[in-house]
Amino acid sequence: MGKPAAGIVTSRFVEIAQAGARKTGMPNARLVFVPHPVHGKTAEQHQAYVMGKDPATGKQVIQEIVDALTKPLTDEDKKAGFLETKTPPRLIGPETQDRLQRLFMASGWTDYLPIILPTEQKVKDMLKGTSHSPDEMVGKMAGGNFEPWEFTVEKVAVNAVMAGAKPEYLPVLLAIAESGVSSIYDSPDSLVRAIVVSGPVREEIGMNFEAGAMGPFNQANAAIGRAWTLMSRNLGNAGLVGETYSGSQGNSLNYNNIVIAENEKQSPWSPLGVQKGFKPGDSIISLYTGLGIHAGQGAKRAGAPVRPAFDRQISSILDTFTGYFGALIVCDPLVAKELKAQGYDTKDKLSDWLHKNTTMTAADYKEARFVADYDAPKAKKGIEPYASWFKLPPTARIPRFASPKDIEIVVTGGETLAVFQAGNLKYLTSVSIDKWR
Amino acid sequence: MNFIVRAPAAEISSSRGLVMKTASKFALVVFLLLALTTMPSAQDAKITVLNPRGNPPPTPLIPMALRPASLEGKTVYFVDIKYEGGAGLLRAIMDWFAKNTASANLVFREKAGAYDQEDAKLWAEIKEKGDAAIIAVGH
Numbered sequence: 001m002g003k004p005a006a007g008i009v010t011s012r013f014v015e016i017a018q019a020g021a022r023k024t025g026m027p028n029a030r031l032v033f034v035p036h037p038v039h040g041k042t043a044e045q046h047q048a049y050v051m052g053k054d055p056a057t058g059k060q061v062i063q064e065i066v067d068a069l070t071k072p073l074t075d076e077d078k079k080a081g082f083l084e085t086k087t088p089p090r091l092i093g094p095e096t097q098d099r100l101q102r103l104f105m106a107s108g109w110t111d112y113l114p115i116i117l118p119t120e121q122k123v124k125d126m127l128k129g130t131s132h133s134p135d136e137m138v139g140k141m142a143g144g145n146f147e148p149w150e151f152t153v154e155k156v157a158v159n160a161v162m163a164g165a166k167p168e169y170l171p172v173l174l175a176i177a178e179s180g181v182s183s184i185y186d187s188p189d190s191l192v193r194a195i196v197v198s199g200p201v202r203e204e205i206g207m208n209f210e211a212g213a214m215g216p217f218n219q220a221n222a223a224i225g226r227a228w229t230l231m232s233r234n235l236g237n238a239g240l241v242g243e244t245y246s247g248s249q250g251n252s253l254n255y256n257n258i259v260i261a262e263n264e265k266q267s268p269w270s271p272l273g274v275q276k277g278f279k280p281g282d283s284i285i286s287l288y289t290g291l292g293i294h295a296g297q298g299a300k301r302a303g304a305p306v307r308p309a310f311d312r313q314i315s316s317i318l319d320t321f322t323g324y325f326g327a328l329i330v331c332d333p334l335v336a337k338e339l340k341a342q343g344y345d346t347k348d349k350l351s352d353w354l355h356k357n358t359t360m361t362a363a364d365y366k367e368a369r370f371v372a373d374y375d376a377p378k379a380k381k382g383i384e385p386y387a388s389w390f391k392l393p394p395t396a397r398i399p400r401f402a403s404p405k406d407i408e409i410v411v412t413g414g415e416t417l418a419v420f421q422a423g424n425l426k427y428l429t430s431v432s433i434d435k436w437r
Numbered sequence: 438m439n440f441i442v443r444a445p446a447a448e449i450s451s452s453r454g455l456v457m458k459t460a461s462k463f464a465l466v467v468f469l470l471l472a473l474t475t476m477p478s479a480q481d482a483k484i485t486v487l488n489p490r491g492n493p494p495p496t497p498l499i500p501m502a503l504r505p506a507s508l509e510g511k512t513v514y515f516v517d518i519k520y521e522g523g524a525g526l527l528r529a530i531m532d533w534f535a536k537n538t539a540s541a542n543l544v545f546r547e548k549a550g551a552y553d554q555e556d557a558k559l560w561a562e563i564k565e566k567g568d569a570a571i572i573a574v575g576h
Contacts, residue, residue: 008573025499039522046529083496094483151491235491
């Protein structure tokens with residue numbers, strides 16, 4: 001912009017705002033802090049904040065604003081060039097294992113549980129899981145609106161060792177790393193991420209897509225999920241609370257994320273990978289982001305005489321979701337087969353029905369949390385369907401999701417009960433695993 | 438009263454042998470204990486590991502814009518990025534400027550798009566017409 005500016009931020013975000021200024025190349029940006037929050041305060045309270053003290057400095061807010069815009073620059077403020085950044089040394093040690101565990105934990109390089117220490121031999125063994133060179137650049141990753149960090153195949157292998165992965169899982173982890181999607185994301189909403197693995201790789205590396213598929217009962221599922229979190233912290237610099245993470249409550253799903261291997265054999269529908277445009281026989285990952293996942297009640301019992309209305313059950317859970325993040329419905333094969341028997345012979349038919357039958361009033365829509373931030377600006381620009389929705393009378397009903405495409409369906413589980421889970425999760429991207437073999 | 442019991446010579450000799458045997462057993466146990474406690478265990482052995490961290494990008498420094506000596510007669514933009522509560526706070530700051538820098542031209546603008554999206558058009562407008570900007574994040 002090239003003009004003097006003062007940024008006003010609430011005091012809950014002192015560290016994150018200062019870190020953000022550093023990361024954008026203006027470490028001395030003139031920031032002024034007011035008490036948190038400013039939302040829901042009266043004009044008189046705002047007035048008092050302006051005339052009161054900055055909680056970070058103890059100086060008067062309005063005087064700091066005037067100073068920020070008029071006080072002459074220091075030599076530091078005028079500096080050009082580059083901020084000093086240190087390239088991390090490749091090796092750490094020699095040191096005892098206890099001290100290394102403590103160092104990794106204290107540095108924020110773990111999920112605060114003990115890790116497998118990545119010795120040269122263990123990393124060398126891990127690299128046998130790919131034909132790619134250890135020095136090859138894989139991609140860039142950031143856990144928010146920050147400049148992304150770069151990393152090589154070897155760095156992915158180091159994090160894979162730490163998570164307890166086997167070499168055969170490495171191509172899956174390289175595909176995740178290539179996507180650049182961090183499993184931990186800087187948002188006050190404490191977002192979570194999900195991964196769906198499709199294709200032959202699931203069986204090749206022994207992933208669980210049967211009984212207990214989404215639980216901690218299998219090394220491949222567990223280590224892939226954990227490695228994603230470790231990669232996010234270490235390759236994307238994500239999850240540093242107060243610096244690159246501002247989730248208000250945090251989310252336990254960030255420990256090892258939502259990991260789903262599709263049960264393609266028992267699914268009556270086409271696998272997700274094929275839906276995403278890949279060939280049958282390709283191994284791919286698909287990534288999702290959102291608020292979390294909920295379990296539905298499922299059938300009264302398998303084989304109950306009255307056919308369960310899974311479509312209505314799913315819809316009632318979707319009624320609690322924000323349309324901004326779509327929906328990822330995770331059906332046990334029993335549910336999927338029953339839905340097919342009820343006429344939903346494709347996933348698209350079910351998505352269409354759910355889109356049409358999961359509605360809200362225009363009044364509720366306009367008041368919804370993410371609508372003000374994301375849909376209202378689109379409506380202002382005349383983008384449909386948002387522009388039309390904003391013109392509707394308060395009692396008119398509108399779909400909770402903008403399009404049937406926002407509702408995706410996958411199948412996993414062991415058919416011990418006809419149950420499903422529904423994630424308030426939005427599709428991000430799919431990446432080939434095969435190219436990383 | 439002290440009782441001194443003298444043992445026969447042969448008995449003494451046999452007893453000395455027993456003491457010697459016990460002493461050497463004790464020494465062996467102590468040696469083994471010392472050896473075990475001072476021998477480096479797998480946990481104590483020093484190892485070298487690989488650093489798990491990626492490479493941070495080089496960050497170009499952006500020199501800050503020169504400041505005017507005062508805001509009198511200047512055009513000051515008040516930019517609401519539209520996060521909750523920011524607009525109300527900005528209005529309160531504007532009120533103060535209206536009373537205390539009467540000759541300043543105060544302009545209120547809502548940034549286009551969501552709070553985390555760029556608004557190149559607005560930044561260009563401020564660059565062309567403005568002398569300073571106060572940007573409130575809200576929350």
